[in-house]
Amino acid sequence: MKDSPVHSTTPKHKPTSTTIAVLIVLSALFLNNMFFLTGLDERQAADSDAIESNAAMPPSLALITVALGPIRGLIVDALWWKVVDLQESSDYFEILPITEWITAMEPRNPYVWTFHAWNLAYNIASSFPTPETRWKWIYNGVKLLRDDARKFNPGNKFIQSELALLISDKISSLSDPQRDFMIERWIKTKEPYFDSGLRPNLRRLVSPSTPEYAKQAELLKKETGMDPERMLRIDIEYGPFQWKLPQASSVYWGIRENDKDYTQGDLNYRAVINASMTQAFLFGSYVMNPKGDVYVTTANLDIAANVLKLLENDMKTGGTTGGLARAQLGEFASYAASVAYAFDRPDVAAMLYRAEKSLSPNSTPPYDKFISVNLVRLMDSAIPRLHQTLVEISLYNAYKALARGDGISAARFAESARKRWDDHMRDFGGPGSRFSIPPFENIKMAAYARTLRRLAGKNRGNEFVKQVSEIKTGPLKLSRNATILDYSVAGKSAAR
Numbered sequence: 001m002k003d004s005p006v007h008s009t010t011p012k013h014k015p016t017s018t019t020i021a022v023l024i025v026l027s028a029l030f031l032n033n034m035f036f037l038t039g040l041d042e043r044q045a046a047d048s049d050a051i052e053s054n055a056a057m058p059p060s061l062a063l064i065t066v067a068l069g070p071i072r073g074l075i076v077d078a079l080w081w082k083v084v085d086l087q088e089s090s091d092y093f094e095i096l097p098i099t100e101w102i103t104a105m106e107p108r109n110p111y112v113w114t115f116h117a118w119n120l121a122y123n124i125a126s127s128f129p130t131p132e133t134r135w136k137w138i139y140n141g142v143k144l145l146r147d148d149a150r151k152f153n154p155g156n157k158f159i160q161s162e163l164a165l166l167i168s169d170k171i172s173s174l175s176d177p178q179r180d181f182m183i184e185r186w187i188k189t190k191e192p193y194f195d196s197g198l199r200p201n202l203r204r205l206v207s208p209s210t211p212e213y214a215k216q217a218e219l220l221k222k223e224t225g226m227d228p229e230r231m232l233r234i235d236i237e238y239g240p241f242q243w244k245l246p247q248a249s250s251v252y253w254g255i256r257e258n259d260k261d262y263t264q265g266d267l268n269y270r271a272v273i274n275a276s277m278t279q280a281f282l283f284g285s286y287v288m289n290p291k292g293d294v295y296v297t298t299a300n301l302d303i304a305a306n307v308l309k310l311l312e313n314d315m316k317t318g319g320t321t322g323g324l325a326r327a328q329l330g331e332f333a334s335y336a337a338s339v340a341y342a343f344d345r346p347d348v349a350a351m352l353y354r355a356e357k358s359l360s361p362n363s364t365p366p367y368d369k370f371i372s373v374n375l376v377r378l379m380d381s382a383i384p385r386l387h388q389t390l391v392e393i394s395l396y397n398a399y400k401a402l403a404r405g406d407g408i409s410a411a412r413f414a415e416s417a418r419k420r421w422d423d424h425m426r427d428f429g430g431p432g433s434r435f436s437i438p439p440f441e442n443i444k445m446a447a448y449a450r451t452l453r454r455l456a457g458k459n460r461g462n463e464f465v466k467q468v469s470e471i472k473t474g475p476l477k478l479s480r481n482a483t484i485l486d487y488s489v490a491g492k493s494a495a496r
Contacts (some may be wrong), residue, residue: 082083092123103148113149114162119139121170133183138170138182139189146225146253157261161269168276171246172283174385177434183246184295187286190244193220197244201234205261208209226252238277239308245297247280269312274325277307278332280324282339282389287449293426296442298392300448301340307332308355308462330356335386338374342393344454384435387424391417403455419442 063428086095099116106112121141125134145163148196193216195201204285205228208214217228226249234252235241237353241248256262262270284300311332313327333356340348349371358362366372381388398413419439428435437443 015110047233060111076102079105092119092127093117096124107152110149110153110156110159113145113153113159116472117149117166118160119142120144121166123171131178134178135182135185138166139185141166147374150225157256158264160253161262161264161267161272161446164250164276165269167246167253168250168272168279172250172276172279174279174282175434176385177436180296180438181296183286186246188297191223192216194244197242197250199232199235199240202228202235202243206232238303238310240282240302240496242285242300243284245280245284247276247284248275251280271324274311274314274328277303277310278328281307281332281336282385287446289445294442294445296438297345298446299339299389301343301345301348304336304340305351307336308352312355320335326359334374335378335381335383337371337390338378338392341371342375342378342451343396384424384428385437387420387428388437390422391424391437391440391443392450394420395444396450399451400454403451 001397027207077097083095083098083102086092086098096119097470099112103112104118117290118141121138125137128137145159170176171179171186173458177184182373192198193493195204203218205217206211208217218227220226221408226371231243231248232450234255235243235248238251238255239248241251242250250496251273254269254276256269258283262273280300280303282299283297284296284303286297307330311325311329315329333352336358337349337352340346340352350367353364353370355365356370365373378386379389381390394413398410398417401407401409401413418440421437421443424435424437429437
């Protein structure tokens with residue numbers, strides 16, 4: 001539980017319940033006199049406007065609070081101590097209205113907002129077993145920081161960093177058992193603002209050529225606070241991203257031009273960006289079924305160079321995090337090179353190898369051995385989500401074999417993929433397990449789309465689709481499990 005916001009805003013002396021009651025009564029008794037207080041500075045007046053316009057504040061409390069002016073700090077102290085009491089007894093729902101009152105009374109205190117969002121997205125959300133309800137509370141926490149907190153604290157980097165952390169940790173975290181559901185819901189929230197969500201789409205939002213794109217751009221700014229021009233700059237420097245996915249939004253809110261701006265007190269938010277970027281490599285693209293209601297995330301190999309650049313920069317400028325960045329770079333180079341090589345991107349694999357070789361010239365083996373060793377390590381990986389990637393790699397190789405007419409190899413790869421998926425789900429993927437991976441059919445959909453994109457560039461896409469359609473009905477003779485590769489709607493799947 002994140003309790004630093006409480007410690008940073010609570011008073012030193014805890015008032016009793018009687019004291020709290022006396023404060024409220026005195027507020028009412030002296031209400032008329034307090035209306036004539038003079039000398040309120042501009043910020044106090046602005047805060048009072050915020051209080052009066054906040055629907056979360058009970059009218060009577062709002063009236064008393066505005067009238068008391070500077071003395072309202074006593075009321076805030078009393079309410080914070082009530083929050084502390086409720087926090088200790090885990091009465092998170094009881095905390096909810098009180099923190100709404102506090103944000104109304106202290107709208108320009110960023111710690112109040114971050115505590116409130118944390119309570120929504122972590123404490124209350126975790127009280128519910130169903131992903132639908134968890135999603136609502138998590139997304140309410142996102143909107144609280146993105147929409148409300150930023151409204152009263154424009155440009156506040158702490159709030160923006162906490163927003164980036166919340167998105168990365170609660171929407172796209174690789175350890176959340178309901179991650180795939182969260183990703184689907186997040187994508188749906190982005191549908192009104194994007195077509196493809198890729199860089200050409202951003203360019204159309206920056207310079208709209210139609211009224212529809214102009215409307216999308218305006219809606220994006222108004223409802224999410226995200227500026228298409230800044231998004232395009234970030235995409236060019238750190239992407240390419242799929243902007244319907246959460247990693248892009250996390251980077252948008254968390255990236256800083258000045259390295260020192262990552263630090264807030266004893267917190268360093270570099271790790272948030274590093275996590276979002278590496279997540280974007282492994283699962284920064286997605287495939288959607290023809291109905292548009294099932295999504296599966298897959299690797300975005302094109303972002304590898306910018307992940308590498310970011311980690312290398314952190315090594316040089318990260319201060320106390322430089323050593324951590326070096327370890328992250330080594331880990332990333334190892335598994336990312338293996339994934340890139342397996343997905344037929346030797347250019348990416350070679351780039352990652354050169355980076356690791358330059359840092360450890362004496363201990364890095366030759367390229368061929370580096371790839372083979374790390375492919376073995378990848379297959380034995382303790383990172384559960386990498387098992388999803390391994391299943392997809394096997395299916396990708398199965399479809400490639402099918403495309404060249406090698407039915408025996410296709411069947412073997414397909415059977416290997418199915419066995420790996422079955423083994424993983426048996427060992428790690430029980431009900432509610434945070435180690436679960438998507439259904440086999442969904443991963444197959446991603447592998448098919450990746451193969452189709454590769455072959456489309458070689459003008460062999462139509463032939464490949466025909467081969468798949470002939471698994472059951474045509475002349476291809478495969479083993480008894482070859483129907484694993486049948487995907488009757490795959491030719492219509494949308495790769496994003």
